[in-house]
């Protein structure tokens with residue numbers, strides 16, 4: 435069984451974010467690598483999120499290594515307030531089921547909040563592992579849509595709109 439722990443994003447997590455968002459391969463389906471300035475801005479945002487939004491460092495292994503990030507945050511989608519979720523795992527830790535397990539833990543946390551009925555994920559149609567994670571965690575495929583990533587960037591990708599009902603058990 436994969437053992438992961440989610441820790442709230444902290445000051446010391448900037449180097450992890452640099453590896454996650456500054457790398458061309460890691461960001462193939464996320465609009466490409468961000469500049470150091472954009473990453474620092476993102477880090478500051480993660481440290482001061484509103485109470486509707488959550489970002490975690492994923493910790494894994496006997497040495498409690500920082501393997502990636504997972505989060506969920508409020509968005510307005512099709513005139514409804516919902517959660518969006520997203521995940522990134524460093525190459526050295528991929529293929530071990532860490533993203534799947536970490537997302538499972540994030541879903542359980544969102545369920546406990548009783549804030550929104552639906553959680554969406556918008557992986558690129560070409561992102562096979564992310565689409566597999568959505569399918570295996572019980573999300574339903576709603577449709578293919580044009581999704582802007584990062585929000586406000588003007589960069590639109592063809593994505594799958596996956597939706598999970600947080601109330602239905």
Ligand SMILES: CC(C)(COP(=O)(O)OP(=O)(O)OC[C@H]1O[C@@H](n2cnc3c(N)ncnc32)[C@H](O)[C@@H]1OP(=O)(O)O)[C@@H](O)C(=O)NCCC(=O)NCCS
Pocket residue numbers: 459460461463464520521522523524527528529530531532533534535556557558561562563564566567570
């Ligand atoms: C997407 C990502 C987070 C997956 O992380 P991971 O920890 O390797 O994922 P997991 O090990 O939990 O594997 C997820 C599932 O995808 C499956 N999978 C992996 N590669 C696959 C492929 N090419 N085709 C189909 N399924 C694939 C795995 O078999 C696994 O299913 P299983 O649990 O039944 O074995 C990681 O590849 C990543 O960070 N990519 C770059 C950033 C990114 O694109 N983030 C997602 C934005 S939506």
